[in-house]
Amino acid sequence: MRTGLNRGLAEMLKGGVIMDVVNAEQALIAEAAGAVAVMALERVPADIRKQGGVARMSDPELIIAIKEAVSIPVMAKVRIGHFVEAQILEALRIDFIDESEVLTPADDQYHIDKHRFTIPFVCGARNLGEALRRIGEGAAMVRTKGEAGTGNVVEAVRHMRAVQSEMRRVMLAPDEELMTIAKELGAPFPLVQEVKKLGALPVVNFAAGGIATPADAALMMQLGCDGVFVGSGIFKSADPARRAAAIVQATTHFKDAERLAHISRGLGEAMPGLEIAGLTATYAQRGH
Amino acid sequence: MRVGVLALQGAVREHLRAVKRLGHTGVEVRLPEQLEGLDAIILPGGESTAMRRLLDKVGLLLPLKEFVLSKLTLGTCAGAILLAKRIEPSLEAPVLGVLDVTIERNAYGSQLDSFTCRGDVAGLPDFPLVFIRAPRFAALGPNVSVLASCNGQIVGVRAGHTWALSFHPELTEDLRLHEMFLRPE
Numbered sequence: 001m002r003t004g005l006n007r008g009l010a011e012m013l014k015g016g017v018i019m020d021v022v023n024a025e026q027a028l029i030a031e032a033a034g035a036v037a038v039m040a041l042e043r044v045p046a047d048i049r050k051q052g053g054v055a056r057m058s059d060p061e062l063i064i065a066i067k068e069a070v071s072i073p074v075m076a077k078v079r080i081g082h083f084v085e086a087q088i089l090e091a092l093r094i095d096f097i098d099e100s101e102v103l104t105p106a107d108d109q110y111h112i113d114k115h116r117f118t119i120p121f122v123c124g125a126r127n128l129g130e131a132l133r134r135i136g137e138g139a140a141m142v143r144t145k146g147e148a149g150t151g152n153v154v155e156a157v158r159h160m161r162a163v164q165s166e167m168r169r170v171m172l173a174p175d176e177e178l179m180t181i182a183k184e185l186g187a188p189f190p191l192v193q194e195v196k197k198l199g200a201l202p203v204v205n206f207a208a209g210g211i212a213t214p215a216d217a218a219l220m221m222q223l224g225c226d227g228v229f230v231g232s233g234i235f236k237s238a239d240p241a242r243r244a245a246a247i248v249q250a251t252t253h254f255k256d257a258e259r260l261a262h263i264s265r266g267l268g269e270a271m272p273g274l275e276i277a278g279l280t281a282t283y284a285q286r287g288h
Numbered sequence: 289m290r291v292g293v294l295a296l297q298g299a300v301r302e303h304l305r306a307v308k309r310l311g312h313t314g315v316e317v318r319l320p321e322q323l324e325g326l327d328a329i330i331l332p333g334g335e336s337t338a339m340r341r342l343l344d345k346v347g348l349l350l351p352l353k354e355f356v357l358s359k360l361t362l363g364t365c366a367g368a369i370l371l372a373k374r375i376e377p378s379l380e381a382p383v384l385g386v387l388d389v390t391i392e393r394n395a396y397g398s399q400l401d402s403f404t405c406r407g408d409v410a411g412l413p414d415f416p417l418v419f420i421r422a423p424r425f426a427a428l429g430p431n432v433s434v435l436a437s438c439n440g441q442i443v444g445v446r447a448g449h450t451w452a453l454s455f456h457p458e459l460t461e462d463l464r465l466h467e468m469f470l471r472p473e
Contacts, residue, residue, distance in 0.1 A: 005402045008420050008459045012333050012366070015297040034341030036297060036334070071393055072335055073421065095399040095421070118400055245341070252296050252342055253318060259346075 006120030006140035009073070009095065010204040013037060013141075013227055017217065017248050018206070020044050020231040023062065024069035030234070033244035037073040037096065039229065040066045045102050045149030046232035046271065049281070055103040057085040060092055067094060075122070080287040081107025083116075090119045096141075097121045099134075101286040102148045102231070111287060114138030124208065126159045126284055128166035129185030132195070135203055136188040142201065144225070145284040146209015149232050151273035153210045153219065155284055160207060160223045170195050209284070212237070212270045214250030214263050221254035238268030289470055292317040292326040294352070296342040298334020298366060302458035306466040320351040328360035328470065331367025333420070333456050336393065339366060340383050353384045360449045362469050368452035369393060369423055376426060387450050388429025395424030409436040409444055409453075412464045417443060417455040424454060 016036030021027040027038045042058040043051065057078050067074045073095035078085035080099055085106075089097050099112055101124050114121040115138040124145035125131035131142045144163075146156030166185065170192055173181055178196065182189040194202050207220035208229035217228045228251055230244075237243045246263045253259040276282070293303045295316035304314035307330070317323060329352075331339075343349040355361075356371065363371040370383040372391040380393075396402070402420045409415040417438055425442040428434070435451065436444030444453045457465045 004459070005404065005418065005420060006399070008418060008456065009399050009402065011299050011302065011459065012335065012420060013298075014334070015295070015300065016335060016338055031337055032341075034338040036338045072337055073399065090400070093398045093400050120399060245345075248338065248341065249345055253346075256318075 002118055003140070007203050009120055010122070010141035013073070013206075014204055015252060016227045017244075017251050018075065018227070018229045019234055019244060020229070021066060021235070024065045026235055026240075027066045027070045029241050030244060031070045031072050033241060034248035035072060035244065036227070037075055038066060038070060039098060039231075040074060040076040040094075044232040044235060045283075046151070046236050047149075048102065049149040049274075055079075057082070057088065057103070060088065063089070063092055063094060067092070077103055078112070079103040079106040081105060081110050081112060083112045086112055086117060086119075086121075090117055094119070099123050099139075101145055101283045105286050111137050122206075124284070124287070125163065127162040127185070128170070128195075129187045130288065131163055131201065131205070132185065132187035132191040135201070136191055139203065141204045141206065143206040143208040143229055146207070146211070147276055147279070148209045148283055149274075150210050150276065150279070151212040151233060151236075151271040152276060153212070153216045154276060156207050156209045156211065156220060157223065159209075159284070160220060160225060163201075163205065164224055167195060167201070171199055211247075212273065214246045214260060214267075217247045218250045218254040218260055221251055227251065233271055236271035243267050243270075289313070289327040290315055290325055291470065292323060292329040294329065294331045294339070294367070296334075296339050298332045298339070299364075299456065299458050300332050303330045303332050303364075306458055306463055307470070309463060310467055310470060312470060318348075319346055320348050323351055323355050326355070326359070328362070329355060331361070331363040331370050332458065333365035333367065336366040336369040336383065339370060343383065349383075353386065356384055356386050356450065358449075360469070362451045362453070363387075364453045364456055364458060365420065365422060368454055371450060371452050373429075374427075387445070387447055387452055388432055389425050389445060389452065390427040392424045392426045394421050395426075396422055405438050407436060407438045407443075409465055410446075410468060412468065415457075415465065416460045416462055418459045419443075419455050422454045425452075
């Protein structure tokens, strides 16, 4: 029963923008800009990347303050495999947990058994096999991993295209080829069958990791995502409130180039971007 | 019939699918001109605060209000909040403000309090009711009738051509309610 309800909440977020916030003040800016949910975390990915060290679940006090400040759904991140952080977030009665590669993994082999929880989970994926493994573990929503904190959309595009091209392969394959495809993808066989039957993933798939401009958000939407997460892209830019509202607009009007041109004007400096090849740590490699 | 679905954000696809399965034409509505020629509109579930901002930004608020004042309208969950004349907590201004009800947002709590049950809706027996961070109809004006109740709470209302539900028929395979809403009278 929770599966339907939890996937259902993700359906309600479609076409929307989920924004990273580190305090109640930022959460209010996000809500006023039209975010469909906020992601509470201690440091945005760009700062985690710069400062290094172990990144963990946020202090519950911060999460409670954010929950009290806004009426939209509140999400928060736990480390991959850290099921006790997840138990704590569930006890805080937030709305969604992101088992996230942006935090330092607590388990280098296994993800959380998300079926044991009542609360919904979202997880990152670089390809269809990874997405279906997370759904098999109980994720109610998936997102591209992208490369968080870089302001560089290239990895999110790569991950989205990988999922789409592997889905096309599944959908065109005759039934007798599905088991071999499942083996090659490392994906649960029943979920591969379901993708073929539905012609789509069984859960909502958002873009995340490197989205910094309205054009980036619209690009991901045109590539077939259901909505976008924006991490550092908003509060590391020159004018967060304006940029946040512009990205919300661009995610709704993603096919309307004239409107996108209007929306993109005069937003001030975007967050500084990073070249993927120059990174010392790639978060997308965490968890598999 | 040509049936619009407000497509700013939310469960747009699901309503369009229901409309098409019933043999009607579904139209995504993001801009004022897309209201032209529609016989009815559905305001879907999603986040009402996000839809409120997006309605303002493209000048859709007033044309949509004019439309729902005279044409067949269904609001589900967030869509019901857009229609209500009074929204609680009371610091929130109404959005379209056309339906004489007081609606309380997130009345049941967080996602952990989301639930399903079954009940009669407008005479349709055993209808699946899906409540996701659902609002609650706290008070109804004199011309508003009850379409559905669940556990002693009002979960569906109607005033003439305006229907509002706090649950999500679009997330189920049951088309009876959409069929009844779109049936010519």
